[in-house]
Amino acid sequence: MAVADVSLYFDVEGCGLTAQGDRMLARPTLLLLHGGPGADHSLFKPEFSLLADVAQVIYLDQRGSGRSDRGKPELWTWTRWADDVAAFCEALDIRTPVLVGSSSGGRVAVECAARHPGLVAGLVLESTLGVPTSLDESLEVFERRGGQVARDAAARHLGGDTSPSAAKAWADHGLPLYAGASDGDIASRMARALINDEVQAHFRAGGCGPAEVNAALATAVACPTLILAGEDDPVSPAPAARRLATLLTSSATQVEVLAGVGHGVFRQAPEKAFDAVRTFLRNLPTR
Template sequence: MRVAIGDISLYFDVDGCGLVPDGPTMAERPTVIALHGGPGADHTTFKPVLDGVTEYAQVIYLDQRGSGRSDRSGPDLWTWERWADDVIAFCDALDIAEPVLLGTSAGGWVALTAAVRHSARLGGIVLDSVMPGAMDERLAIMERLGGAEAREIARRYWNGEATDEIREAYSRVCLPLYSRRPGGDPDGSDRLRRIRWNPGVLEHFRQALAGSFDPWPRLGRVTCPTMILAGEHDPVATVPAARRLAAALPAARLNVVPDVGHGIFREDPDQACALLRDFLAGIEWTWTRG
């Protein structure tokens, strides 16, 4: 399905009911909006991982501006603020009250920016593998997981080197280190093929957006409930960075998940979905669907 907001049309998919029969009444369920990472990937990265969430919430999968099946717009509007405001405009268009934004990796940057700018509008945010560690932290983990070669390739890639050779090397050597699942991610190859990538968004992120993301001075504005998920062996969003983020947010709870890497919902979906269920159960909802 698609919905027009402002200058563009956004693609979204819905799984699960907001209202379910409960004897003589209809019971209300919260709405979780899944925000993909990449940047430049699409909502399919969450499928079928979030299938079980529909037992206790409605799930909306959203392709962000520039990505997947949504309108591409242009690099001047590929910004954290524009993506965050798009999410709120999307919720306004569909009359979604108190959504919970679930962002993985860069999708968490969008969720966090939305909470900084529109905290009162949200029921909560879930930040999965979100806050990047300091360069030395990330490089140390890359070296521990993949040796000196992985460290050097990551250093060049993260410093913005834009050659085909370094992109290929990072995909071949470093990306597999994101997962700590025994034997690797069994669905990883098919998942990557399913994505409608916009490589222009990813390159724009590397060259412009990554260095401009600095929410730290404004984190005090995030008053909605927040859950942070961090993988013990994440080479990108490090555990020390997650702890710093949790300490800076007024209403955050941190869960460090052992023996996993980047993307808790992908790495350990059963535990991630159980943590999400507990988080949603602890929120005091004020909406009503009638």
């Protein structure tokens, strides 16, 4: 799909209209925004097939990621990604979607809802980036789950150390703790994903713009919001997710924290997470 200066890849599961007696009823559209940044939509599969019975599920690779065009690196920003979502919806006549943002995709979703308030019917923010978080808060979770060696590796990585020794320490002791005890074969999942490391490097260098959702941005979000967080998530800690909810003062916001879950609620606890999403969809105001 051509959007602005790039072509974006997308995939669809589930119908937008369903037959009920003598009527055709519209079902909600879930537009999925992957994390990374620089990963792809495959990280949502196969779990999100479980929601295709109640919604049309649209998987989107953001510019620079997956099977979409890379475009210009200077346009790998929260603002451009958010505006791409709005342009994508306009091109396909997708009206009032629910944006489902995972990790950095949550940051894109918030940006889109703030910049295009008439478009978005609701937000589902899962293990979302952008929550107000202190480094010590993240390091505490790394240490609780992996000891001092994990804390030290995370401190170097999150502090911007890009040396080979820091990268190895992170790969050995920090990155595995993204997962929770209930995560599946994360190695296979990552192996099949198309990941643009240049986008991740751009992000780490600050090129995407401020990662944190500030009060001005949060108060521009007018739609209902569901925040899903893992109790054992060292990247987007549960206390920070609760703080994000207090910033979203213009919207009806609820927070669900799942025990024994790390970074990636949908992967690690799909039944509980999707039960919460189904309830959220049922309670959305009619637009």
